[in-house]
Every structure is written in C-alpha cells, then in structure tokens.
Amino acid sequence: VPAQPSPGISFDEELPAQDVNAQDLTAQYPRALAPITVGTMRLDHRIVVSPHGGGNGQLMGSEKEFEQHCAHWLEKVRGGIQWIGGGPTFVKNPGLPVGFEVTGVGGHGPGIFRQASFATRLGMFVDRVHAAGGLLSTQMVLQGGMPIAPSNTFSGYGDQRMPHALDLDEIRALIIEYGESAAIAADAGVDAIEIHANHDDIVQWFLSPLTNHRTDIYGGDRNARMRLLREVIVAIRDRVSRPITFGLRLCLDEMIDGGYDINELCEMVKLFTADGGTDYFSFDVGNNWGAPSYIPPGWYEDHPWSKLSAQAKAATHLPCVYAGRVTTVAQADAIIANGEADLVAMTRAAMADPLLLKKVRTGQRVRPCIGLNECIHRKLVEGLPYACGVNPRFAREADPLPQPTSKARRILIIGGGPAGTELAAQCAERGHRVSLWERSEQLGGALRVAALARANNRYTQWIDWQTDRLKHLGVEVQTGRLADVDVIRTFESDVVAIATGAQSRRLSIPGVNQAHVVVAADVLTGAASIGERVLLVAEDDGPAPLSIADHLAGLGHEVTLAYRTAGPAPLIGKYSVGAMLARLDENGVIMLPTTRITSIEGHRVLGAHSYSNRSFEIGTFDSVVLSVGAIPDDSLFRALKDSQPNVYLLGDAYAPRRMVFATRQAYELAQTL
Numbered sequence: 001v002p003a004q005p006s007p008g009i010s011f012d013e014e015l016p017a018q019d020v021n022a023q024d025l026t027a028q029y030p031r032a033l034a035p036i037t038v039g040t041m042r043l044d045h046r047i048v049v050s051p052h053g054g055g056n057g058q059l060m061g062s063e064k065e066f067e068q069h070c071a072h073w074l075e076k077v078r079g080g081i082q083w084i085g086g087g088p089t090f091v092k093n094p095g096l097p098v099g100f101e102v103t104g105v106g107g108h109g110p111g112i113f114r115q116a117s118f119a120t121r122l123g124m125f126v127d128r129v130h131a132a133g134g135l136l137s138t139q140m141v142l143q144g145g146m147p148i149a150p151s152n153t154f155s156g157y158g159d160q161r162m163p164h165a166l167d168l169d170e171i172r173a174l175i176i177e178y179g180e181s182a183a184i185a186a187d188a189g190v191d192a193i194e195i196h197a198n199h200d201d202i203v204q205w206f207l208s209p210l211t212n213h214r215t216d217i218y219g220g221d222r223n224a225r226m227r228l229l230r231e232v233i234v235a236i237r238d239r240v241s242r243p244i245t246f247g248l249r250l251c252l253d254e255m256i257d258g259g260y261d262i263n264e265l266c267e268m269v270k271l272f273t274a275d276g277g278t279d280y281f282s283f284d285v286g287n288n289w290g291a292p293s294y295i296p297p298g299w300y301e302d303h304p305w306s307k308l309s310a311q312a313k314a315a316t317h318l319p320c321v322y323a324g325r326v327t328t329v330a331q332a333d334a335i336i337a338n339g340e341a342d343l344v345a346m347t348r349a350a351m352a353d354p355l356l357l358k359k360v361r362t363g364q365r366v367r368p369c370i371g372l373n374e375c376i377h378r379k380l381v382e383g384l385p386y387a388c389g390v391n392p393r394f395a396r397e398a399d400p401l402p403q404p405t406s407k408a409r410r411i412l413i414i415g416g417g418p419a420g421t422e423l424a425a426q427c428a429e430r431g432h433r434v435s436l437w438e439r440s441e442q443l444g445g446a447l448r449v450a451a452l453a454r455a456n457n458r459y460t461q462w463i464d465w466q467t468d469r470l471k472h473l474g475v476e477v478q479t480g481r482l483a484d485v486d487v488i489r490t491f492e493s494d495v496v497a498i499a500t501g502a503q504s505r506r507l508s509i510p511g512v513n514q515a516h517v518v519v520a521a522d523v524l525t526g527a528a529s530i531g532e533r534v535l536l537v538a539e540d541d542g543p544a545p546l547s548i549a550d551h552l553a554g555l556g557h558e559v560t561l562a563y564r565t566a567g568p569a570p571l572i573g574k575y576s577v578g579a580m581l582a583r584l585d586e587n588g589v590i591m592l593p594t595t596r597i598t599s600i601e602g603h604r605v606l607g608a609h610s611y612s613n614r615s616f617e618i619g620t621f622d623s624v625v626l627s628v629g630a631i632p633d634d635s636l637f638r639a640l641k642d643s644q645p646n647v648y649l650l651g652d653a654y655a656p657r658r659m660v661f662a663t664r665q666a667y668e669l670a671q672t673l
C-alpha cells in the first residue's frame, strides 16, 4: 500500500516545518502578545502557565520521573510559553511531631526544599528551562489543615479532619523555614518565588477570618491576619541575596460564609503593595473542597472571575495574573484589554495543547481544552496516571514521539467517536492509509449526543477540531456509512478497528416499557419528549446523569435525581462535582442518594434503599428518564474476529468509559500498528 500522502510532521504533535514563522499573526493579539516586565523578568508576551502539580513527573523522583517532570514543562516552553510556574514545592512543616502521619491532598510533612538533592535537581531543571528560553518560578506550598492551622477549625464543608493549632514557637519556626527554603531555590537559579497563599494553603488560613480565630498577634483584625505572610515575605527577602521576582498567589474572594470577600482582598492587596517586597500578584478563585472550584470544569462560563480580578488589579500598580478557565488567546487578549489583568494563565489550555502559543502565532488551530478535568480527577479519584481527555500525550512527554511507520498499511476504522477518530488520526500521522466509516451523518459518536446537554456544549469544539484534523491528514472519512461484515471483508484492509461505541442501556424492571419511560440520549436528541415532573434514574458513575439533570432543569422541568450510590457521580472528583451540585441545587434538582428503582406502576415509581433494601414509593412523575449507562456494541467485532486477521476492538465498544479512556487507548493501539 502506498503511504498516506505525507502530512509532513504530524499536525497534532509537531508544527509542520514549512509553517513555522510562515505567517506571524502576533499582531492579532496586541495585548496578550505584548512584552511586560514582572520584577526581574522581562517577558515577551503575557500568557503564562500557572504552577500546577500532575504531569506524572517528579522533580525529586527517580531519574525517569525527573526526566518526565522536565519534559512536561519544557514542552510548554517549546510551544512558545516563556514563564512557567513549575510544580508545587512543599515547605517542610518544621514542628511535625515524630510519627505523625500527614494525610490529605497536597499534605506533606518533610517538604521538598530540605531534601538532600533538591538544589541539584532544581538547578538542573532551571538550566534546561533557561536553555530553552523559558523562565521558571518555584511555588512554595504548605497546605492548611494538613495538619497545621492558625486555629482548631475547618476551612470548608468537605474535609473535617481537625487540625493542630500552631503555637508562637511553631509560627516562628515556620517563618524561618520559608526564608531558608526560598534561599535554597533562589541559589539554584529560579527566576521567581511565589507563595501559594490560596487553595487552602496555611498562609491563606492565616489571612482568612474563616480559619483564623487567634487572639494573639497573628489573629484578629486585617493587619493581624496578614502578619504571618508579611513576616514570611520579610524572611524571604532577608535570606535571598540575589535580585529575584517575588509574587503572591491569592484567592480573589473566598465565596464562603465567614470567609473574606473581594473588598477585603483589595484592602490586603493595597497593604502588600505598600509594604514593598512583592513584585506581582496572581489571582484566582476557589478552594479545596469543591465549590467554587479553582480548577473550574467546563460547566463554568469562560473566565468566570476576571471581573473580580479587575477590582483587585485596580488596588495595585503591580502586574497581576488572572487564572481560571481561559482557553483561547483571544480571551486572554480581551481580559488584558479590559484591564482585568496584565498577564493571563492558560494552564489547562496548555495541557490540552502545549504548542498553543506557537500555533496561534502561525495561524494553526489549537486543540481545545473542554474542561473534563481528567488532568486532576483520574489521579485523585481512581489513582490512575494523570491524563488529558483530548491530548493523549499529556503527562507522558518524555516518552518517544510516535514514529513514522516503516510499513504503511491500509487501515479501516468503523465508528467515528473519540476512539475511532483518535485512532484514525494517530494512524494517519504515522503514515498509514486510513479510512473511517461512521454510520451517522456527523463525527463525534456518543460525545456529540452528550454535547447537546447545555453543560457540555464545549465538547463540540473538540469534535470540530478533530474533524478538521482528519481532513488535514487525508483520512478518508465517510459519514452516513453503515458497515457490515461482507463490505468490511471486501474492502481488503490490512487492519480493521471496531470502535462502534455503545447503545443506551434500559432497565429490566416492571413497567419500564411504558411510553413515558425514555433513555436520556433520546431526550437530548429530541427523539423523545418528556413531561414536567421528571424522575431521572442514575446508574452511571460518571458525569452524564448530572449534566442531563442540569439540562432538564434548565429547560424548566422539575427534576428528581435518584442514585443507587451513597453520593452522586462517584468517579467525578471534588474539583468538578461541587460546582455541578451547586448548579443542580440552584436549579431546584432534588437528589435521592442510595435509592434503587424497583418498578414503575403507571406514573408511580417504587424503589428501595440500596443498602437496607427497605422498599418505598419514590413518587409520581410525568416521565422517567434513564441515565443508566450503555451496552457495548461489539457485534461487528464478534462477527469478524475469527475470520478476519488484525481486527481490533476499542473504546466504548469494548467497555464504555469516559472519553479519556477512549483517546488514550486509541493512541496506544496506533503505536502498535
């Protein structure tokens, strides 16, 4: 088979050589791509990647983990971003009693700064960043409540492990620890030191009236609550000998009863500015328990808090960074034009496409972040490696790039959802000749149906991008084409991949076949219509039932959402689920956990408690909508398996999972073909 007409270097992973600098579209974004000075750093544009964990690398891990850490961040520099925040660097808790076990996300006892080879590793990393043309900050992190705090209190409603209240000796030791630790990082050559004074850090716990109930010099009025951070800044400035940029990352508004609001934040910003010592502020909103989320999922509006950032920016003459759901450089440009910030973080956007800035400058389409938040939840909820639903190479940047194939093959893919399209693109990028048949008129599969729910409308951005990508790669796409065994055999491809997805599941309980009992997909597509009072039955651990409930509530239905599990959506982590539940509550959705549907008698629905089996009447509803998962559609695979060589099954057609599983499986499979 002749190789696919060469796409040059892959559209996806590499900039086609001929396009680099072919046209410079910088002028389209005059603010975002204008230079700025932040402290000692001269930047040639204003898009940044704020500090973040994840990425499957470790600064202080094994050689392999260190290489992955560097590769993960250097990929963003290669993609044109200059100032990178690096991973969180944990400050030692100097007073931790021997044997006490620290728990909680981001909790750390011994910290990272004091580890023997920290300076060497950081020095190696920073040298590589500088050699690539980047600038690096070190973010100093010490999570509040894990286990230390200003007072014996909680910071939110989700984590109720009582912390240890620091005494004055412990506070003094902590301040010294910040100064000494910053000096180690500065000596290693970093360009900036940032204090993580947000996201429930111990520093924020001192700033906030919610968590700081002290009656000594570190608690009380605004000045007293700011004292710890002020003394930390002085300690850092005293200990760090060379000129360096110093910044504060602050929550714009705690948005929680008893916390501080934007007005209070502005007053603190004025005082920190007047103190001197600080070179920039980095602003966002959100906490560690979930609502609002500081990793806002796609359910949020784009850049939901940039207006608050404008208020904070007006309180200081220092440069301000805004972070929170900015996904395009055009948005960043507008935020700067509106005076809402001087620099803009595009953190998950750069996870979805680390080459975004170079692509924007050369007029190429950027792979969009659609806010699935797999970059955080897969690891936190399921313990799986960090991953991105749209970018299968995310968090494995140190792995060898996919190589052009030495043996171009003819590959037929049946099914144009995330698994099928990703496999098609990956195979075409390697130089195979690829045909893809999709039975419906458009690509996207189940994701296109899910995108009909209002919370998921961003999914279409990825489907459009993926459709363009296949076109660019010369994949022969046929939509409206139904495949059967005979036609597949006649096609004589070397490889057949079956990515035919899954069909909505129904329940087998009495009464389920009545006309007013419908599956959620049919409601979204308009194939089924429903009445005012709706019982939504959730037997799906992912986001689907929540987004359908939100959609129906948005259309004015009275929605009751019944889950068999103890809580909703057990596979959706706290950075997403809090915001989702907030919106459902605001829209009047009634939640029934631990509730199993047992029968539908006309409009009367009966159920049982999932654990005790006690039966009861759930209520009377005009319609029952089933969001109960899907059954793999693997019939083609089963029919071909024994007679056709090289036939593969992937995606939901093997076992329905979230999109990230489909795209990653497709990527892996493509490397073997």
Ligand SMILES: Cc1cc2nc3c(=O)[nH]c(=O)nc-3n(C[C@H](O)[C@H](O)[C@H](O)COP(=O)(O)O)c2cc1C
Pocket: 050, 051, 052, 053, 054, 087, 088, 139, 141, 196, 199, 249, 284, 294, 295, 296, 323, 324, 325, 326, 345, 346, 347, 348, 349, 375, 376
């Ligand atoms: C996996 C992950 C880990 C993060 N870890 C940190 C962190 O350690 N420190 C921090 O200040 N922010 C952290 N963040 C928040 C980001 O810096 C950023 O504020 C957030 O992703 C919102 O910006 P975005 O919408 O541009 O992604 C993390 C975000 C993600 C996705």
